[in-house]
Amino acid sequence: MMRTITFFVFLFSLVFAHAQDKRVVIEKFENNDLRWDEFFEKEYTGSVQDGFFVLQSKKEGTVLHSVTELPLDTEQSFKITFTFMLPKIDDKFFFGIIFNYQDESNYSNFLVSEKRCKIGNIAGGKNSLSRQNPIVLKSGKNREVVIEMEKKGDKLFFSVDNMEAAIITKKIISNTFGFQVEDANILKVKEVTMEQYNK
Numbered sequence: 336m337m338r339t340i341t342f343f344v345f346l347f348s349l350v351f352a353h354a355q356d357k358r359v360v361i362e363k364f365e366n367n368d369l370r371w372d373e374f375f376e377k378e379y380t381g382s383v384q385d386g387f388f389v390l391q392s393k394k395e396g397t398v399l400h401s402v403t404e405l406p407l408d409t410e411q412s413f414k415i416t417f418t419f420m421l422p423k424i425d426d427k428f429f430f431g432i433i434f435n436y437q438d439e440s441n442y443s444n445f446l447v448s449e450k451r452c453k454i455g456n457i458a459g460g461k462n463s464l465s466r467q468n469p470i471v472l473k474s475g476k477n478r479e480v481v482i483e484m485e486k487k488g489d490k491l492f493f494s495v496d497n498m499e500a501a502i503i504t505k506k507i508i509s510n511t512f513g514f515q516v517e518d519a520n521i522l523k524v525k526e527v528t529m530e531q532y533n534k
Contacts, residue, residue: 360406362527364388369527371513372401387420388524390516399522402436402513405529409507412532414485417514420523424474426450430522432482433513434491435505444515445484445493445501449474452493452500470500479525 362369364383373382379392381401390399407413417432431446440460446453447470454466472480472495485492486507493501516522 356533358531358533360529360531362529364524364526369403369405371403374401386525388514390514390522390524392516392519392521395518397519398515398517400433400513400515402433402442402511404511405527407510407529407531409486409510412485412487414483414528414530414532415512416526416528416530417482417524418526418528419480419482419514420525421476421478421480422521422523423476424449424472424478424480426474428518428520429453430516430520431514432484433515434484435507435509436511436513437509443505445482446515446517447472447480447482447495447500452495454493454501454503466501466503468501470495471498472496 364386367373367383371383371388374380375382378394379397379399381388381390381399388401390401392399405415419430421430426449429446429448431444433442433444436442440457442457444455444457446455449472450469452468452470453464456463456465481496483494489504489506491503491505492499514522514524
């Protein structure tokens with residue numbers, strides 16, 4: 336009972352809107368209301384800082400991510416919008432989102448760089464490339480990038496800065512989602528918007 340009360344208190348501490356056809360929850364990272372994984376190590380960190388969730392690695396070859404359970408019914412249609420702030424964008428630096436997360440060794444991701452996007456599946460700790468497409472993403476410093484993932488029926492639609500990037504057929508088996516950055520880089524997550532459609 337106490338857990339249920341806590342959940343509803345947390346929901347209203349986020350920006351919350353309810354319309355007849357959809358429910359919207361917005362995480363603005365003023366706190367860590369959704370309980371994203373935080374960690375503090377010598378060479379890499381992940382934490383809420385100054386209105387962002389910041390993933391930072393000082394070491395090449397690392398893969399950093401933070402995940403949490405989102406208040407979504409994955410059997411129904413939904414859309415998740417991730418707004419990132421990037422200190423740099425180039426054709427080698429990949430960042431993006433995680434979905435179908437089960438544990439550290441089993442999940443899927445949608446990652447982007449300056450010229451391409453890719454969808455990967457990690458199973459038993461082994462990474463396999465499912466899809467790779469060219470995209471138009473301008474290089475530069477201190478840029479905002481918006482990645483959307485929308486579920487309609489059995490299809491998943493991915494877009495980058497309002498440009499369609501990929502469509503796949505895949506069942507969502509988990510309501511645990513997150514964000515990821517590779518190598519020695521910094522990823523700042525400004526906002527996560529969740530839209531649950533009632534139909």
